[in-house]
Amino acid sequence: MATLDQPQISRSRGRFAGQWVDGFVMLIRIVAIVIITWGLVQFIVQSASGTGGLTGPAFRDLLVAGLAQGAMYGLLALGYSMVYGVLGFINFAHGEVFMAGTVISFFISNALFNAGWWEEAFLLSLLIVLLSSMIISTLTAVIIERVAYRPLRNAPRLIPLITSIGVSFFLQNAFFGLFGPAVKSYPRPPEWLTSRRTILGFEIEGTKLLVIVIAIVASIGLYLFITRTKTGKAMRAVAEDKEIAALMGINVDRTIVTTFAVGGAMAGVAGLSWAILFRGVSFITGFIPGIKAFTAAVVGGIGNLAGAMGGGVFLGLAESVAPLVILEPLGVTGVSQLKDAVAFAVLVLVLIFRPTGLFGERLSARDRV
Amino acid sequence: MSVDWSRARFYGINGGITLAFICAIGMVEAFDSRSVINPGLTLGIVALVWVPPLLAYLATRRKALEGFEAEPAGAQDLGAGALVGVITGLILVVFVWGVDALLEAGVAIRDVFPRLSPAMIEIVTFGRGLGAGLTILFVGCVGLATAGAALHLLSRPVRRGIEFGLLYVLAFSLLEPVVTDILEDNADALYARTGGLKPSAAAVIFLLTGAITAWTTHRNAPSIRTRYGRMDLDVQRRVTIAGVLISLALFGILPRFLGGIMNELLANIGLFVLMALGLNVVIGLAGILDLGYVAFFAVGAYGTAVLTSPGSPAFSPELSWWVALPIVIILATLAGLVVGTPVIRMRGDYLAIVTLGFGEIVRILFLSDWLSSSFGGSQGIRQIPGIEWFTGEIKGVDPERIFYMVAIFVLVAVYVSWRLQYSRIGRSWMAMREDETVAEAMGINTVTAKLLAFIIGAILASWGGAIFAAKVGSVFPNSFELLVSIIVLVVVIVGGMGNIPGVILGAALLIGVLGGPTQPGLLQEFQEYKLLIYGALLVVVMLVRPEGLLPSTYRSRELHHEEMDQDAWLKAGVGAGIDEEEPAL
Numbered sequence: 001m002a003t004l005d006q007p008q009i010s011r012s013r014g015r016f017a018g019q020w021v022d023g024f025v026m027l028i029r030i031v032a033i034v035i036i037t038w039g040l041v042q043f044i045v046q047s048a049s050g051t052g053g054l055t056g057p058a059f060r061d062l063l064v065a066g067l068a069q070g071a072m073y074g075l076l077a078l079g080y081s082m083v084y085g086v087l088g089f090i091n092f093a094h095g096e097v098f099m100a101g102t103v104i105s106f107f108i109s110n111a112l113f114n115a116g117w118w119e120e121a122f123l124l125s126l127l128i129v130l131l132s133s134m135i136i137s138t139l140t141a142v143i144i145e146r147v148a149y150r151p152l153r154n155a156p157r158l159i160p161l162i163t164s165i166g167v168s169f170f171l172q173n174a175f176f177g178l179f180g181p182a183v184k185s186y187p188r189p190p191e192w193l194t195s196r197r198t199i200l201g202f203e204i205e206g207t208k209l210l211v212i213v214i215a216i217v218a219s220i221g222l223y224l225f226i227t228r229t230k231t232g233k234a235m236r237a238v239a240e241d242k243e244i245a246a247l248m249g250i251n252v253d254r255t256i257v258t259t260f261a262v263g264g265a266m267a268g269v270a271g272l273s274w275a276i277l278f279r280g281v282s283f284i285t286g287f288i289p290g291i292k293a294f295t296a297a298v299v300g301g302i303g304n305l306a307g308a309m310g311g312g313v314f315l316g317l318a319e320s321v322a323p324l325v326i327l328e329p330l331g332v333t334g335v336s337q338l339k340d341a342v343a344f345a346v347l348v349l350v351l352i353f354r355p356t357g358l359f360g361e362r363l364s365a366r367d368r369v
Numbered sequence: 370m371s372v373d374w375s376r377a378r379f380y381g382i383n384g385g386i387t388l389a390f391i392c393a394i395g396m397v398e399a400f401d402s403r404s405v406i407n408p409g410l411t412l413g414i415v416a417l418v419w420v421p422p423l424l425a426y427l428a429t430r431r432k433a434l435e436g437f438e439a440e441p442a443g444a445q446d447l448g449a450g451a452l453v454g455v456i457t458g459l460i461l462v463v464f465v466w467g468v469d470a471l472l473e474a475g476v477a478i479r480d481v482f483p484r485l486s487p488a489m490i491e492i493v494t495f496g497r498g499l500g501a502g503l504t505i506l507f508v509g510c511v512g513l514a515t516a517g518a519a520l521h522l523l524s525r526p527v528r529r530g531i532e533f534g535l536l537y538v539l540a541f542s543l544l545e546p547v548v549t550d551i552l553e554d555n556a557d558a559l560y561a562r563t564g565g566l567k568p569s570a571a572a573v574i575f576l577l578t579g580a581i582t583a584w585t586t587h588r589n590a591p592s593i594r595t596r597y598g599r600m601d602l603d604v605q606r607r608v609t610i611a612g613v614l615i616s617l618a619l620f621g622i623l624p625r626f627l628g629g630i631m632n633e634l635l636a637n638i639g640l641f642v643l644m645a646l647g648l649n650v651v652i653g654l655a656g657i658l659d660l661g662y663v664a665f666f667a668v669g670a671y672g673t674a675v676l677t678s679p680g681s682p683a684f685s686p687e688l689s690w691w692v693a694l695p696i697v698i699i700l701a702t703l704a705g706l707v708v709g710t711p712v713i714r715m716r717g718d719y720l721a722i723v724t725l726g727f728g729e730i731v732r733i734l735f736l737s738d739w740l741s742s743s744f745g746g747s748q749g750i751r752q753i754p755g756i757e758w759f760t761g762e763i764k765g766v767d768p769e770r771i772f773y774m775v776a777i778f779v780l781v782a783v784y785v786s787w788r789l790q791y792s793r794i795g796r797s798w799m800a801m802r803e804d805e806t807v808a809e810a811m812g813i814n815t816v817t818a819k820l821l822a823f824i825i826g827a828i829l830a831s832w833g834g835a836i837f838a839a840k841v842g843s844v845f846p847n848s849f850e851l852l853v854s855i856i857v858l859v860v861v862i863v864g865g866m867g868n869i870p871g872v873i874l875g876a877a878l879l880i881g882v883l884g885g886p887t888q889p890g891l892l893q894e895f896q897e898y899k900l901l902i903y904g905a906l907l908v909v910v911m912l913v914r915p916e917g918l919l920p921s922t923y924r925s926r927e928l929h930h931e932e933m934d935q936d937a938w939l940k941a942g943v944g945a946g947i948d949e950e951e952p953a954l
Contacts, residue, residue, distance in 0.1 A: 024710045166907025173901035177394025180483040334738030341733040344726030
């Protein structure tokens with residue numbers, strides 16, 4: 001995707017308060033760097049002296065777990081990134097799109113389990129569950145767009161964001177009402193999948209490997225769709241400039257719906273990944289992963305699809321590694337509870353250090369200014 | 370063509386799905402225990418009956434296009450309304466019949482939808498068996514929908530009379546606990562012993578309030594707001610002072626007559642008014658969407674807890690509440706600075722999510738084992754003493770005095786935000802909300818202005834937190850979930866962003882009727898569904914009336930300016946979705 005150089009607009013700033021704020025932000029930057037470096041140094045010292053830190057295999061396990069989870073965040077982040085690229089607002093309800101897919105697909109997986117297919121033809125049943133999850137998430141995303149976002153197409157930026165918060169709460173509680181509060185547990189995958197196997201010197205659990213493979217396949221598929229098909233081209237054009245795309249004969253409304261649908265389908269894939277990794281789903285499943293996936297999209301640079309995947313992996317790794325590698329050596333206790341806090345801290349830090357994300361933003365002409 | 374049949378069909382299908390949804394989430398069954406009119410109407414049925422007439426009314430509403438004369442409503446509209454009713458009714462009947470058949474056949478649909486129960490079917494068929502019950506249901510849907518469409522045929526006074534009469538009946542029914550507290554034994558004239566209005570009382574209320582509304586509408590009396598606006602400035606001032614004094618006196622006396630539960634409710638409403646006033650400064654005036662607002666509430670509550678409670682784990686100076694308050698305010702200011710400074714230059718939507726992140730970080734830290742030696746982790750901090758007052762200690766067990774305490778702080782907050790609104794800084798906030806670049810070009814220091822908004826919001830929330838800690842007597846991290854921020858946001862938006870009376874009205878309506886995140890409202894039955902309703906309300910208000918119930922004059926002028934632009938754009942015929950654009954209210 002070609003990008004134009006971003007015009008550098010230097011904005012006039014309050015002379016004194018502005019400097020003061022800059023100083024404070026600089027202070028935060030320095031403190032963050034000092035803490036991270038100090039934690040890393042402590043970690044290396046402790047590992048080397050054998051008084052703490054991690055053993056090699058434990059570290060590798062952490063990496064793999066982070067990678068698998070990061071792949072899932074990446075798939076979800078694609079939806080945020082695409083919608084932001086096209087409409088310029090955060091679709092807060094995207095986490096609920098993902099939740100809808102996994103919760104409803106649970107019932108299908110359960111039916112397959114009861115019919116005995118789950119054990120006999122696991123891959124086929126997995127495919128069925130994947131398809132159902134994708135279809136349901138896609139439908140949810142499209143309906144949300146139609147009902148809640150289309151009438152607000154030209155509203156100020158914060159209004160669709162507030163609406164999407166409402167949609168998110170509504171969907172969560174609608175699922176709570178319809179399907180009850182209980183956590184539903186997907187049937188256990190067969191033994192041959194969950195067993196550990198060695199690939200490239202990495203000992204990796206089959207389920208995590210499967211999740212990573214699914215994410216790679218899905219993102220290659222998405223890449224081909226965006227770059228090779230006419231619809232994909234239309235999506236890129238609309239993301240660049242809606243009015244001009246309309247002048248070129250592109251049906252903007254349909255393209256926006258397609259964007260939501262594709263984002264929803266990716267959320268459906270992420271839903272299956274969640275089911276494989278964690279098995280338990282309920283009406284609140286979508287909330288925290290949703291916010292983290294948004295973080296991933298920002299980390300990668302919003303609007304940048306390759307960046308979204310990269311940001312997801314970065315966030316997944318940071319979340320699983322940072323508590324043990326940076327916080328634990330600093331003497332923080334109970335670090336596993338701080339996982340979510342680490343993800344939010346990554347968001348804050350990325351926005352302080354590099355607001356355009358690690359891989360650069362791709363925004364529409366209107367949003368860039 | 371005057372009647373849009375496809376639109377009627379569309380609304381009918383939506384109505385049917387809505388009804389089936391309300392049944393499937395178990396609302397009907399949960400609400401059935403509460404009587405609205407006794408005998409005859411339970412809240413469970415009320416949860417259903419509003420749908421067909423409303424949708425029929427909307428489906429047959431004329432679009433008021435500028436420059437065109439709207440066609441008068443006619444008999445065709447009744448047909449369209451009836452069509453809405455037929456479709457709605459058919460979907461509901463098929464749904465109920467299907468559920469019943471599946472339950473009879475022993476299909477385990479309750480494994481998927483646990484709320485689909487025989488009891489629900491019993492209620493919607495009025496306990497008369499499937500055949501008769503479903504017939505009543507269908508006929509009822511068609512009748513109600515036709516009635517809804519028929520509202521267009523009536524003259525405006527009659528229509529408003531009917532609408533308001535129904536609203537008042539519902540309001541009297543909901544306010545049953547309040548009215549019984551005030552009237553005590555005399556309330557028997559209105560309410561049945563087992564709860565709910567007596568049918569005769571309902572009829573009297575309907576006729577009386579309906580007639581009054583119809584009469585005032587007929588006389589075309591200008592609304593209080595317009596009349597107020599037309600007054601001379603010094604008269605206006607006198608009227609304002611009189612109004613404020615009267616409502617103060619009313620609120621000063623009212624709690625004396627109310628029971629403990631109602632006073633508790635009033636105190637909760639007050640707490641939310643306090644927080645909503647703070648958020649109103651941040652979002653309503655300065656236009657900054659802060660989703661981590663609960664963090665400041667938490668700082669206030671935890672600050673008070675640590676400073677006053679003897680049970681605080683690490684550091685417990687056991688100060689008095691009044692000594693702790695200034696320290697808490699300083700803490701909140703610092704928190705506002707720490708959260709505000711790094712986010713101040715971010716785009717508005719990034720800022721929203723980052724503040725949300727800060728809010729969650731605060732909660733996770735209070736909850737974590739790491740800081741549990743200072744803040745007690747999930748155990749929280751207990752034994753927080755009450756607020757010392759001349760006549761003794763004010764604690765949560767005495768909701769009446771807690772209410773007075775909250776009321777004092779609300780008054781201060783109202784005064785502060787009212788004075789700020791029209792001050793230099795208030796005007797620069799409003800300028801900034803409209804266009805940051807232009808505001809900057811006009812010489813407004815947006816960084817200071819934004820930080821000030823953050824800090825004032827933080828201080829008001831920390832008052833709420835301080836009173837909350839003293840009221841409840843203990844603080845736990847789980848009282849400070851994101852939910853609180855969202856509910857305060859809904860209160861501000863539904864009430865009317867940037868308008869103090871609007872915010873107070875929003876808190877009274879939403880917290881009073883539906884309840885706060887953990888506190889019950891007037892309708893305890895709503896407990897499970899209140900978040901659903903909050904979410905739906907947020908969406909509906911944003912789509913239909915983004916300026917809120919009581920809009921601020923400035924804000925609605927701005928929004929309508931945008932609508933005029935949009936109308937011009939739509940008339941040019943660009944883009945689809947034109948049919949969905951309703952004229953502005």
